[in-house]
């Protein structure tokens with residue numbers, strides 16, 4: 001059983017050993033190129049999926065070319081900007097620089113709000129996020145082992161997890177969406193019609209792929225295919241990072257798994273909080 005590793009930082013939380021607060025504070029000063037791409041997610045909302053799709057778009061659908069790149073996971077190729085050491089490598093990296101982040105808006109490069117670079121925000125219905133996050137806490141050795149589902153439910157509702165409040169994260173990013181070159185997409189849209197979402201990404205990112213190449217991007221980013229790709233399923237990361245015996249990173253990949261976990265009372269309470277928090281945010285989710 002692992003202990004709490006969260007460190008409060010300016011109204012957010014960081015993971016000790018993974019993030020350095022001073023380094024995180026420098027991110028807002030980064031110079032941004034127009035070719036830079038940031039994928040923003042609350043944890044468990046489709047980060048690895050986006051890493052896979054962006055790599056494939058860049059490689060024009062050629063999965064073999066990605067497999068040949070030296071890396072232990074997709075995350076080595078499109079890293080989190082907030083992880084230790086990542087900011088320094090970003091500064092000198094060749095274009096296009098593609099990064100992911102779970103950070104709240106206030107930490108991000110201020111140049112993004114001058115419409116430099118591109119931002120893709122991927123949102124997932126938060127009941128499914130909660131369930132996915134629960135299983136991830138068992139798998140990931142950098143996070144506290146949850147006592148049980150009910151205990152984790154309370155922690156998530158309090159925002160007492162890495163990423164803090166789901167509501168705060170999405171509301172703040174969403175409220176700034178018109179200041180940035182931002183494409184807002186949901187995990188559920190990706191599940192329901194991956195080909196058209198991939199097409200939208202290609203247009204937004206100004207990538208010219210022919211129909212066959214686009215079809216290959218889609219083919220290699222389905223759940224079933226990604227599950228078989230070790231670098232997309234974090235199979236090669238060391239045991240001290242992931243307790244591989246606890247399960248797979250690519251766990252279920254569906255809409256509505258919360259129904260198998262939430263009690264009726266938990267679901268009703270969640271709905272109440274959702275309606276209160278999201279009253280002024282015109283976002284609609286697909287829940288099952």
Ligand code: PPS
Pocket residue numbers: 041042043044045046047048049128131132133135136191221222223224226249250251252253254257
């Ligand atoms: S993390 O740890 O924050 O980076 O996790 P993240 O990658 O954001 O989210 C992991 C969940 O996304 C699911 N996933 C997919 N679902 C459908 N199709 C594809 N291709 C896909 N790739 C990843 C993954 O299975 C996790 O969700 P759950 O519900 O746990 O299965």
